[in-house]
Amino acid sequence: MTLNIKYLKIIILLLLPASLWAQTIKGYVYSSDNTPVPYAHVYVKHTSIGTTTDEQGRYTLKLDEGDYEIVISNLGYKTTTIPMVLYKKDQVKNFWLEPSSVEVQEIEVKAKRRDPAYDVIKKAIEARKDNFRQVMSSKSNVYIKAKEIISEREKKKREKEQQLEENAAEQKDSPLLENPEDQKKAEQQKKTAEQMKLANSMNMVEIQMERHYQYPDLVKEIRNAYEAHGSAYDLFFLNTTENNFNFYSNLISADNLNEVPLISPLNATSIISYKFRLDKTWFEGNSMIYHIIVEPRKQGNATFTGSIDIVNGSFAIRRVDLSLHKGGLLFYDDFRIKQEYELFNDTLWMVTRQEFDYFTKAGNRDFKGNTVVKFDNFEFNVSFPKRYFKNEISVTTQEAYERDSTYWDQIRPEPLTIEEQRIIFIQDSLEGARNKKEYLDSIDRAYNKVTWGDFFLWGIGNFNREKEQHIWVSGITGFINPIAMGGVRSGPDFLIFKRFKNKRYFTLYSGVNYGYRNKDVKGSASFNYMYNxxxxxxxxxxxxxxxxxxxxxxxxxxxxxxxxxxxxxxxxxxxxxxxxxxxxxxxxxxxxxxxxxxxxxxxxxxxxxxxxxxxxxxxxxxxxxxxxxxxxxxxxxxxxxxxxxxxxxxxxxxxxxxxxxxxxxxxxxxxxxxxxxxxxxxxxxxxxxxxxxxxxxxxxxxxxxxxxxxxxxxxxxxxxxxxxxxxxxxxxxxxxxxxxxxxxxxxxxxxxxxxxxxxPFFKKLKIYTLxxxxxxxxxxxxYHYYDFYYGVEKSFRIQRQRYRIGIYFVYGGSNRQLSKPAIQFSINHYGKNEKSWEY
The missing domain is CATH 2.40.160 (Porin)
Structure with missing residues (x-):
């Protein structure tokens, strides 16, 4: 007990200087007519020390003794800087702000409870059409880098093809490997296995294009370079046409991201969906920037959380940093978008950088994605040929797939990280080895080796990568059909697939089966050829x-x-x-x-x-x-x-x-x-x-x-x-x-x-209705038939695939008689390629 009191005294003594020697400066901020100014910023120049006045215009600052320059600012007023000297006593200091003639015309600030952020947002909404319409046409260069970092568990899943190499490498320490050549071979296999682990830890795509735009939403892309490292299947935003994150619009449609259109903070009725709070202001050159916190009034599947920066005067967007968490997200648990706008020709604020962060957790596996999009070399008021913007929105040249590392080093707006370079180097090295006939043959042999899983479940396949040819026969589960017409039937299905370098391909599918109850043989064959x-x-x-x-x-x-x-x-x-x-x-x-x-x-x-x-x-x-x-x-x-x-x-x-x-x-x-x-x-x-x-x-x-x-x-x-x-x-x-x-x-x-x-109950369960x-x-x-139905559906993910189960109440009938109301069930699947549900 005595020891604890001793420690307590020491702690109090250590904390005393902060409270004894710090001086308190407090007071009010008034306008020139002695009206308290709420939410004004009071801070020490060239430091991070500062505060904001409350709703009565009151502030409090704690500072050590010394010389300071106190800055007081608020929208609608001229920024004031006051020198102060603090001695060993508290001080009461009131400040008066003079109205800014320019800003007073733009925003009326009143000493009331409403946060001034609402006035800024209101002006930004009024100005959004003008800000959006300033650019009637443009050209720009676009660079996209999208990558996905895969968790250890997912890497292990994707490394099954390397399991044989790992097992062989583990034998290095075995006493059976006394031969130096065997030890050297085992060491090399272990090194290769480690490289495979690193190579499988990242998927990345780089794209360089020229983007042509014409008001209001006509876009055409000319892709000049495309480089993929790993799979691009789950990467987000690989073009600028599929999702247009234009926050000057009322709604943002992103079909492959969210189940419903997203409500922009600059929506004409955003005050219904969002709460706004002015967090701080600062100057960038001669422009004051308002940093506004954005929060949804209620949690839903169409609203963002984050911040938006607005430029005083033009009330254009300067920055966006907004997030979505689950809600209506189709495949991600969290999604974040950041945008940077820059000033061109003294009046045009254009997006020069977009960044997306997206995260998915599937079971024990984590997937972290990041996409950076950079715009530069703008040309404005470009005259495009008549009917230039038709239905073809993107063109990729053959040369785009053949660019070498020298080309990429020259056009990248920012270099790859050391880790990215290392992984790509390993991937390229492995890709070179993989393209050798010996390696392709070895991979084919590994795939073509029949396992018990192939025999019973997946089917037996034979793949020739060099010829892009695949032959497959069904396994035992596909061999037997227990609910066929006429009873149990069994027999194999066959598939032959061949793809050519010009993207032509053909598929030959056939099946034959035998019915045990009726002792009959049935079968069919189909041939499909994509020739153009x-x-x-x-x-x-x-x-x-x-x-x-x-x-x-x-x-x-x-x-x-x-x-x-x-x-x-x-x-x-x-x-x-x-x-x-x-x-x-x-x-x-x-x-x-x-x-x-x-x-x-x-x-x-x-x-x-x-x-x-x-x-x-x-x-x-x-x-x-x-x-x-x-x-x-x-x-x-x-x-x-x-x-x-x-x-x-x-x-x-x-x-x-x-x-x-x-x-x-x-x-x-x-x-x-x-x-x-x-x-x-x-x-x-x-x-x-x-x-x-x-x-x-x-x-x-x-x-x-x-x-x-x-x-x-x-x-x-x-x-x-x-x-x-x-x-x-x-x-x-x-x-x-x-x-x-x-x-x-x-x-x-x-x-x-x-x-x-x-x-509330439905909201927490994420149950949707139809x-x-x-x-x-x-x-x-x-005969006239009609029915009506109303149901509830619950969507869920299995291995990054989206499903939806439903329960429906159905009522209807015909002009002859009404049917008995029914409760029915269904299951539905979301197709990533089709970007839609089955219904």
């Missing part, structure tokens, strides 16, 4: 004998329904081609022998889903048909690579028109019909309220001289438990067919947090 990647032109062939589903868009129960299945012996040829941008032509010819399956023996499993599950009986017949379809998506955006075209999509709907012709007599064909169908399909966003999908379709038979059941337009019944695609009726109690005309409309809207973020409806009219039956 620039026009997305391909030709395909199929042939075989197999069970065939009549209505492929059937519900789960419908897939169990034996009336929806036939036996088909078939041969077909197809061709697809992009005639001009966004306009596709599809042609196909089919020859089939359609047979019933009523003489097959079945089990009882499907009886759990379909009562009285008896297949249809009919006489076998031959069918010859032709089908032509055109699809047009206006203003389809795309990128041009040296050998291929990459389609990016469009904001416009897709229009489809098809005609299906049944041809009689040829090959004893027993059909004669003509069927026409037209549809319009579109995905679109509604501000921050969510995303919608809509489809409207119309069809009519023009000729029905000779029809079979499979040729009718079929409207399948709904499923009891499983939610089908929203583009299908959910509660239809029976299957209907028509050989006349029909009309259908389908709509689904995902609110993506717009409603549920206002409900609603939609379906309508079908079949005049031949005087």
């Amino acid at each position: 990647p620039r026009k997305l032109s391909r030709i395909s062939f199929q042939a075989g004998q197999n069970f065939d589903v009549v209505q492929p868009n059937y519900s789960f129960a419908g897939m169990m329904d034996r009336t929806n299945w036939v036996l088909s012996r078939f041969a077909s040829v197809g061709h697809s081609h992009e005639v001009f941008n966004g306009f596709y032509l599809y042609l196909s010819a089919n020859v089939k022998r359609i047979m019933p399956i009523d003489d097959y023996t079945f089990g009882n499993f499907s009886e759990n889903f379909v009562k009285n599950n008896v297949p249809r009986s009919f006489s076998p017949y031959n069918l010859v048909s032709l089908k032509a379809e055109i699809r047009y998506t206006p203003f389809q955006k795309f990128m041009t690579e040296p050998y291929q075209k990459i389609v990016l999509g469009s904001k416009w709907p897709t229009f489809s028109l098809s005609i299906h012709k049944g041809i009689p007599d040829i090959f004893d064909s027993k059909v004669n019909f003509d069927y026409l169908e037209f549809s319009v399909y579109q995905d679109f966003k509604i501000s921050t309220i969510g995303t919608s999908t809509a489809k409207v379709g119309f069809g009519q038979f023009l000729n029905t001289k000779l029809m079979q059941y499979e040729n009718y337009k079929i409207f399948p019944r709904g499923d009891k438990w499983f939610f089908s695609t929203p583009m299908q009726n959910q509660l239809q109690d029976s299957t209907l067919i028509t050989d006349d005309k029909f009309f259908e409309a389908h709509y689904v809207h995902h609110f993506n947090g717009a409603i549920e973020n206002n409900i 609603a939609g409806g379906n309508y079908t009219y079949i005049p031949q039956h005087e």
Whole structure:
């Protein structure tokens, strides 16, 4: 106890000087009319010591004795500097600020509780159109460096190919390695394994381009250099067209980043979504900068947290530092964007640097990404040729992929870090070794070696990297199908894939299987050849004998329904081609022998889903048909690579028109019909309220001289438990067919947090809602069907893949009778390549 008191006395003595000898200066800051000035900055010149007045204009500073220059500043007033000498006593000192004639005209500062940041933001919102419109066209050079640092656990996962080398290296210390040559070899293998670990710890891409811009949102990129080290799959912002972080806009759309558009702090109604606080001000040259803290009023999936710097006078953006945490982020746990603006020609504030930090934690694995984008060499008011900005938004030259290290050293705006250089050196060294025939052969041998996992699960593959050729046969799990039509069937599937240097490729897929219950053999083969990647032109062939589903868009129960299945012996040829941008032509010819399956023996499993599950009986017949379809998506955006075209999509709907012709007599064909169908399909966003999908379709038979059941337009019944695609009726109690005309409309809207973020329980669980409806009219039956549904969905990640499960309440029926309301379930997947959910 005595010892503790002794220590306490020592601590008090040590702390005494700070409290005894420090002087307190306090007082008020007033305007020239003696009105207290809240939130004024009072600080010591050339130091970090300072404070801010409270709402009554009161301040307090603690300083050691000495000479000081006290600076007092606030927006709307002239900055004042007062010299002071502090002795060994506290002082009371009041300051008066004179109004700034320029700033008073711009901002009215009042001694009230509202933070002056709101006045700055208001002026910035009023000026944003002028600031954005200042540049009507421009050229600039852009450099992008995107990299991903991978955690140790993830590196270990990616180092499986090096496991053999590591195991061999570990044998170095074994007494069996007495031979010096063996020891030297083991040492080299260990060194190689360590290099592999380091090489696999980073993925990085560098891009250099010329960016052409025309107001308001027309962009075209000319990529002059592209270098990838590792995989670019999970890197963010590899072009300037996909995501436009323009904070002068009300909303920022980033489809591959967030589920809903993001609300800019300079949104016209940002005061509803954000709280603002003026943190500090300073001068850069003759311009005062307001540093404003941005906080969302409530946690959601469309708002940022961070800060924004505004330039006094022009009220343009000087800096942005904003973050997102989970919320509506699709693949990241945290995301941060920083922007730097610089002044050009005394009036233009342009983005010269963007930096993105993104972090993902998947299980025990961490992924840290960083992308830096630098803009320089601006040219303003550039005259571009007429129709220069069309739908091609990016062009990559062949030379871009062939740039050497000397070129990169010359054009990089900042050098690579020592660690980046080291990893790239190792990656390039390994890449050189990997490109040698001996190494490629060794890797192929390792992949081609059959393991128990290959045999039972993944399938057995044979890969030739030099020829870019892959041969694969299914494993045991793919060999056996326990719920096939007619009972358990088994047999292998085969795949042959070949890619050529000009990006052309072909795929040959075939399968054969045997049914144990009915002792029958079935099989088919298909061939697909992409012969013109620039026009997305391909030709395909199929042939075989197999069970065939009549209505492929059937519900789960419908897939169990034996009336929806036939036996088909078939041969077909197809061709697809992009005639001009966004306009596709599809042609196909089919020859089939359609047979019933009523003489097959079945089990009882499907009886759990379909009562009285008896297949249809009919006489076998031959069918010859032709089908032509055109699809047009206006203003389809795309990128041009040296050998291929990459389609990016469009904001416009897709229009489809098809005609299906049944041809009689040829090959004893027993059909004669003509069927026409037209549809319009579109995905679109509604501000921050969510995303919608809509489809409207119309069809009519023009000729029905000779029809079979499979040729009718079929409207399948709904499923009891499983939610089908929203583009299908959910509660239809029976299957209907028509050989006349029909009309259908389908709509689904995902609110993506717009409603549920206002409900505390839902908000914490990250549960989202959706609603939609379906309508079908079949005049031949005087049948009107409708349904409405409302559901909740929960999205989650598995190994950086995004899934969504849902529970839905469905209500509806027809003009004949109402159906019993149902609770249905579904699971949905987000496609990274398509950048969209399945529905």
